[in-house]
Amino acid sequence: MADYVQVLTTVESEEDGIALARGIVEARLAACVQLVGPITSVYRWQGALEQAREWQLLIKTTRDRYGDLEAHMKANHGYDTPEIIATPILTGSAEYLSWIDAETAQAGSSPG
Numbered sequence: 001m002a003d004y005v006q007v008l009t010t011v012e013s014e015e016d017g018i019a020l021a022r023g024i025v026e027a028r029l030a031a032c033v034q035l036v037g038p039i040t041s042v043y044r045w046q047g048a049l050e051q052a053r054e055w056q057l058l059i060k061t062t063r064d065r066y067g068d069l070e071a072h073m074k075a076n077h078g079y080d081t082p083e084i085i086a087t088p089i090l091t092g093s094a095e096y097l098s099w100i101d102a103e104t105a106q107a108g109s110s111p112g
Helices: 014-026 065-078 092-106
Strands: 004-011 030-045 047-062 085-089
Touching: 004 014, 014 030, 014 047, 014 065, 030 092, 047 065, 047 092
Parallel strands: none
Antiparallel strands: 004 047, 004 085, 030 047
């Protein structure tokens, strides 16, 4: 598994996205969260076809921080079953990946 991942989720409003993003970065669970939107999602939920206006969060973190990030998202997300999907980052600039390490380092640990 790659050392770095990009995690995707969606939220109901821009305000919800900003709040979730700030909490994630403040907790050092990710180095960066980008909020994209609005987007339109079409999906089936509880037997009905739904369409919703949402905002997408793209979250850059390390594989080691994923478990804590997922737990934080589940505890602070407005949806009953939030989309939480991690995609490996196969490669990237050494400087950017080092920055992710530094920004997600837990207190008392050294990055890398």
